Each structure stands twice: as structure tokens, then as C-alpha cells.
Amino acid sequence: MKNIKHIISFFALSIFFGCSTENDLIDLDALGAPAAISALTTVTQDNTGKVTFLPRGEGVSQFEIYYGDGTVVPAYVSPGGTVDHIYKEGIYDAKIIGTTINGKSTEVTQKVEVSFKAPENLVVTIENDLSVSKKVNVKATADYALFYEVYFGEPGVTDPVLANNGETASYTYTNTGVYTIRIVSKSAAIKTTEYIKEFTVTNVNKPFTSASTPPNRQASDVISIYSSKYADVTGTNYFPDWGQAGQGSSWTEFDLNGDKMLNYIKLSYQGIALADGKTIDVSGMEFFHMDVWTADLEKIETSLISKTNGEKPVVKNLVANQWTSIDIPISAFTSQGLTVADIFQLKFVGTPWAGGSVFIDNIYFYKTPTALIEMPIDFESTTLTYKWNGFGASDFGAIPASVVTNPDQTGNNVSSKVVKIEKPAGAQVWAGASLDLDSNVNFTKGTKIKVNVWSPKVGATILFKMEVSTSPKDGNGNPTVFVEVQGTTTVANSWQVMTFDLTSSSSFNTANAYDRVILFPDFNVAGTGTTYYFDDIKQSN
Numbered sequence: 001m002k003n004i005k006h007i008i009s010f011f012a013l014s015i016f017f018g019c020s021t022e023n024d025l026i027d028l029d030a031l032g033a034p035a036a037i038s039a040l041t042t043v044t045q046d047n048t049g050k051v052t053f054l055p056r057g058e059g060v061s062q063f064e065i066y067y068g069d070g071t072v073v074p075a076y077v078s079p080g081g082t083v084d085h086i087y088k089e090g091i092y093d094a095k096i097i098g099t100t101i102n103g104k105s106t107e108v109t110q111k112v113e114v115s116f117k118a119p120e121n122l123v124v125t126i127e128n129d130l131s132v133s134k135k136v137n138v139k140a141t142a143d144y145a146l147f148y149e150v151y152f153g154e155p156g157v158t159d160p161v162l163a164n165n166g167e168t169a170s171y172t173y174t175n176t177g178v179y180t181i182r183i184v185s186k187s188a189a190i191k192t193t194e195y196i197k198e199f200t201v202t203n204v205n206k207p208f209t210s211a212s213t214p215p216n217r218q219a220s221d222v223i224s225i226y227s228s229k230y231a232d233v234t235g236t237n238y239f240p241d242w243g244q245a246g247q248g249s250s251w252t253e254f255d256l257n258g259d260k261m262l263n264y265i266k267l268s269y270q271g272i273a274l275a276d277g278k279t280i281d282v283s284g285m286e287f288f289h290m291d292v293w294t295a296d297l298e299k300i301e302t303s304l305i306s307k308t309n310g311e312k313p314v315v316k317n318l319v320a321n322q323w324t325s326i327d328i329p330i331s332a333f334t335s336q337g338l339t340v341a342d343i344f345q346l347k348f349v350g351t352p353w354a355g356g357s358v359f360i361d362n363i364y365f366y367k368t369p370t371a372l373i374e375m376p377i378d379f380e381s382t383t384l385t386y387k388w389n390g391f392g393a394s395d396f397g398a399i400p401a402s403v404v405t406n407p408d409q410t411g412n413n414v415s416s417k418v419v420k421i422e423k424p425a426g427a428q429v430w431a432g433a434s435l436d437l438d439s440n441v442n443f444t445k446g447t448k449i450k451v452n453v454w455s456p457k458v459g460a461t462i463l464f465k466m467e468v469s470t471s472p473k474d475g476n477g478n479p480t481v482f483v484e485v486q487g488t489t490t491v492a493n494s495w496q497v498m499t500f501d502l503t504s505s506s507s508f509n510t511a512n513a514y515d516r517v518i519l520f521p522d523f524n525v526a527g528t529g530t531t532y533y534f535d536d537i538k539q540s541n
Helices: 002-018
Strands: 035-042 050-058 062-068 075-077 084-086 090-099 104-112 120-128 135-145 146-150 160-164 168-172 177-186 191-200 224-225 252-258 259-265 269-273 287-294 301-306 310-317 322-331 345-352 358-366 388-389 401-405 417-423 432-436 448-455 461-467 482-488 494-501 517-520 529-539
Touching: 035 146, 035 160, 050 075, 050 090, 050 104, 062 146, 062 432, 075 084, 120 177, 120 191, 135 146, 135 160, 135 191, 146 168, 160 168, 224 529, 287 301, 287 529, 301 322, 301 529, 310 322, 310 345, 345 358, 388 417, 388 461, 417 432, 432 461, 482 494, 494 529
Parallel strands: none
Antiparallel strands: 035 050, 050 084, 062 075, 062 090, 090 104, 120 135, 135 168, 146 160, 146 177, 177 191, 224 358, 252 259, 259 358, 269 345, 287 322, 287 358, 301 310, 301 345, 388 432, 401 417, 417 529, 432 517, 448 494, 448 529, 461 482, 461 517
């Protein structure tokens, strides 16, 4: 059998390289191990115990199957092939190994239950997919069953979809509507167990993920109309109702797990109006941005409306069932003769007219920043606003943190500005302050962080942390992708440069888009009313 295995591998390699050219070289060592290894296991309903394995996986050139019943010699199966095996009644742990053409392998253990009893206690769930329109997911579980068949009931489609007992079978219909779905659960017994249900297949009509989080920007570089990221223009009316309600249109603010967005229903035309007497001058901005999700609209027309010379539209295509990020140059409006120094309204028109709904988030104007908060940070800029956010007071609120004049311009720090973080009496042991960067940290400049620290005592632990602000949040609302490194002060009432080697943390990865810096003074010690100063946060090797 070993010789057969090597012949098959050599044959696969020959085919692989036979399809290549001299200018299309393949780096075999760069190929990863196989993924998503499993096998569809079916059994004949004749009390013989004949099980058929259809192994599956990504990047596999050959499968090995160990049956788990004491059979010593495995079966070798090519991708797309099957192999049969006769089992006695029982439960077995089969082992499936997928191997790539470069010899890397991945193995999984899969339970195979062979029973001559008909399936019992069949439990079925049928659900519309949350993200793909007209896709239905079925999951069937039964005692003694090995697999099941699903007949989805679409006219002209007679072949069932097969899945292992307890796994999911999916199907995407051509049209929405009501269909009769039949599930047949099978063991090795002659008798099978069935479940039939009338099910309504629908389109996805709302997003189940948020739009991408906007980047960090200076306040002077953005004018926000609707966004949780930036400070919005106050007093804005997101549904002034210019008569659309009479056409069946409506509006609501949709809440997606705490992320709010505008939802315009049966969009004919809808408006956004600034507070009475208020206008915004966007002539200094370069782009208008918004994120749009729809299940049924083809296009959206966006108009800026000037107080003095009317409105001009720009039309953009939409992609169904996903967020479309739209950036329109301000010049697309001014080139039509629109004055953008006194914008007081916006208007959205859907295509087809009143034919569907949209969800809109992150509506703002922006320009290319003249300066960025990025490494290195020295707090000396007169154009940047260094917005430090303190946290961890005794009541779990904010602690004082701000840029101030350097109170001790001696030693190795005679700079003008530094950041001051106060740790008031009773502050939490984890109290600190964070600063959002305007660009991600570039680690070609170094993976060590040097910080000039002024501490009132020797032996204070300084925790330096960086986060990916857009990463999934934990139960406390904190990003789950981060890196932390600690250091200890060795002098008191004087400046010292502390070095934090990020590579000393196992969680550090240069591929992560770290965009937030956090400082924890006197970490793990409750606040006693002390003050710490920090300056010159920079990278080194």
C-alpha cells in the first residue's frame, strides 16, 4: 500500500507541474496544510452496515481514511472520490487525513454511528440565512442516525442535499415563496424517519453586520452628520417628512447590537435637515461619505441642497445584501454649479422609486488631513488636538488626562508639552488614559516603544498597551486585539526613558492594525492622588 501511495502522490505532482509554465513557478513550501477536513458518511438502508465515505477538504491532493473498527490498512481516496466499508453495529471514531502535494497534512476524528434501529427523536430546525437572500439552512439530529437527506421542494429539483447527522444542509432558492421541505433521517436500518414542513423563504431585509468603522480623524478634518465615530452637527432632523409619509415611506433608527443607523423604508425620496437657521460650509472638505446597505435597491441618488442655489444630485450603484461604501468628491457637486458653502439639507432618492429600503450609516464630509497623530508622538504640534480619554475613577468614570506645559524641563526632557495623567484617591488599580492614533502603527520603524516617564516614586509599574480599536469587543466593551508590556520606574521626581519591547508579549503581531495607545500609571495599585507625566512616545529597534 505504501508503494501505491507514493505512485498516487507522484502522479498528482506530475499533473500539477504539467499545468505550469516556466514563468509560473510554484513555491511548494509556501503551501499551507489542508483545511476543513471532514467526510460525508452515508449508509445503505438494508441492515448490512455498508458505509460510504466522501472525504472533503481544502488544498488536499489525497485522503487517508482509518475506519476506527480495528482495520489496520487505511483507504486512500482522491479528491471527489468515495470508498465503502462494512461495519458491525456500533459507534466508531474514524480518522480522516488530508495531505497536500508538498506533504503537509491535517487530520480529524469523526464519529460514525452504525445502528440497525430506525432514527428516533428527530429534531429539525429550518431557518432563513441571516446574510444571503433566499438561502435556507436545515439542521437535523436524531438518535441512531448517521446522515439525512433534505428535499427542498423547489420545482424541477429532485436530488436531495445530504448532510451528516447534526450538521447543516443549505440550499439557495431561485425565488422567495412557500415551499414544502422534507427531511429523511437515515441509519443502517431499512426503516427511515421523516419530517415535513411548509416553510416561507425570504429575502434578507436588514443587515446583520455593521459598516466598517471610520478612521480616526482630527475634528478639523471632518464634518459629521450622522456617525458614532465623530461629533455630529447638533439639532439635525433625520426625517423632516417632506410629504414622503403620504407615499408609504417611513423612517426609523435601527439598532444593531448597540450600533445605530438610519433606516429609510420604501425609499422614494427622503431628507435630512439641519436645525432651523443652521448651515454648514463644506467647501474646505474633499469628499462626502456614507455607508449604505440594501436588499432591494439598485441605486441611490444623493443631493446636497444649498440655501442659495438649490440642489444637485450624484447617483451611485448599490450591491444587494452588503454594505456599499460611498465616497463622492465635493467637486462632483460644485462642477454642476452648486454652492457648497451653505448646505442645509441632504436628499436621498431610491431606484426603483419606493421599491425598497436602505440602511445608512457614517454620513460625513472629510478632507485629507494636514497633520496626523501618529508615531512618534511628542505633543508639540499646534495644529493637532491630542484627545486623551481617562478612565478608571473610583466611580468607574474618567480620570483627568490632558496635554499640559512640561512642569520639569530638566534632564533628558526639556520639551514644552507633555501629557499629564492624574490617578485620584480611590481610582481603580487599572485606571489610565488612551489616545486614538490617526494612522496605524508601522512596525518597520521598530517593535520597541520608548516613553519618557516622570513618576513621583520609584517602583511604580507602568503598563503600556496598544489596541486595534475596530476589533471585536469583550464583555466590558474593550477591543479583544491588543498588546501589553510592563515596566518599572527606577527614579522619582525626574524624567526617565522606559523601553517596552512589544515582541516580549505573545499576543503581539506586526500584522495587527494597532491604532490606540493606552498608558496605565502605577498599574495594579489603587489611586492615592498622585500625578504622572509622559512624553516622546516613539519606536526603536
